[in-house]
Amino acid sequence: MRFIFKTRYDQDINLFPHGGAVFWYSLLAVTLLSVPLIVTPFYVGELSFLFIWSLAGLSLMVLTGYTGLISIGHAAFLGIGAYVHAYLVRHGVPFIPAILCGGFAAAAAGLVIGIPAIRMRGLYLAIATLAFSAIAEEVFVRWETLTGGSRGVPVPKPQFLGIEIDNEIGFYYLCLAILVLCILGIVNLLRAPTGRAWIAIRDSEIAAQSMGVNLAGYKALAFAVSAFLAGIAGGLFAHKVGYLTPDIFTPILSIQLLMLVMVGGVGSIHGAIFGAIFLVLLPTVISIARDYLPAAIGQQPALEPGIYGLILVLVVLLEPLGLNGLWLKIKFFFSQFPMYKSATFKRQKTYMRTERLQ
């Protein structure tokens, strides 16, 4: 068992709460850095996909997991980031300014949808973002100079400091670096007043307001930050797929992202990563399972969305904190070993619900 004696405030402010965490994260870093030297390029490519999904998941985690605003329109932000980035890269803009512009374009779109959406919540906000996503999809089809219409546009390989990154390994490190930087930025926000204000809005708007949180401002900021990250993820995604067509950025993608957040665990950065791992693995598992299932089920084209739906229902029913909740329980089990009590995580019903700002 580990006991942490707190003698300085910095122990609560630091990124890592104790030396053990430093050790494990360093081990993870070393592993991730050395993976491309060990596994085949195919798996390196899959891992890059995982990083892009994690970034997209992180983006929605900020909005839904921490600020409590549901969006079923995140595919639109990914799309805006992807198209703007692809357009700039095709016109000779270097990688870093191009991807930042993609991010800022998405952030601007996030503000445009976010500011009217501030007055809405729950289901209404979900529908509004869905509508925005549908509009964006239509714009992607029509705005041919930017997007190439329904024929789509090819995306050149990323140019980084004059060097073209044309192999999977280089792209892997690029995605990893961007993901780590983005996670660091978000973790920094979360341990500062801004992140606390977001969490406060999620848990009780009326109390947050009475403590001096400008609800409209922080919700708009959450939308902008979230859309910015989605835009960055979109830019990386554009390189990854190599060819952009509007039918990539459909509401189904948004719903997958929402599922990523729910399955991973609402309100945790770990959850975004776990959710991404889950979402990258699931299609592979389903395609393998198809061979073993009876033909009547295995050949169903709708098997995949059906399983997605089933998993969402099961997560909400059985483990509302998702994979991260499971992870915390396992960690707790080992940290308390052999003193673990099975009642520790018994879910309690709380009946205290109060009037809320409508």
Added chain:
Amino acid sequence: MTILRAQDLAINFGGIKAVDGITFDVNKGEIFTIIGPNGAGKTTIFNLISRIYQATSGKLVFDGDDITHMPPHRIAGRGIARTFQNVELFEHATLLQNLLLGQHAHRKTRPWEEVLFLPRVRVAEREIRRRVEEIIDFLDLQHYRDVVVQHLPYGVRKVIEVARALCTQPKLILLDEPSSGLNVEETEDLSFWIRDIRDDLGITVVMVEHDLALVNDVSDRVMAVNYGRLIATGTPADVQNHPDVIKAYLGG
């Protein structure tokens, strides 16, 4: 010296006059209690002062400033903190995080500085932590510092709400039924704390309260309201013996 003045304060919800032209003064450094039967408009008065509701007419002056039209999120920074009748904590955060948010109105860092976690963000965070720790000491909450609020018993959560309000460094604190749901012992502790808040921290206290023992124990002045109108103001004994107050509670 007057710290808060409400002048002809009124609000209508449709045809219902929830608060119907109430005028009262709260003096600096006093414990001022609002009593009245259910639905009399006590909490509505609080919501008007903390600007969650917009008054239909009337005027609110706090510490020399007209706050009648101040946006609700500026109220905390101006020096008015409040608690809620039904605890409104950030359930999925720890006690410490809840209290840290109390310091939100005094934050000194911008979001872009926080993204990079510049050294001055750390300095500001330490200062915030220090102030919060003082309140944790003051209300004896050390034991629960890192516990997620959701898992704490109701009596403790009530205290945490007071603590969070104190973390905004207010001049005036509004306590909405602080003793509801507390047992006898906890209520006694509460009466000490309310006095300490006034005497040690120098904060003016306005509370809505039903527990008349607590009201008599700590209040300097009491205001009784019914149907959104003021019936009586004065010392606890005067108000309780006022014929209109007795009528309001007992009918007749």
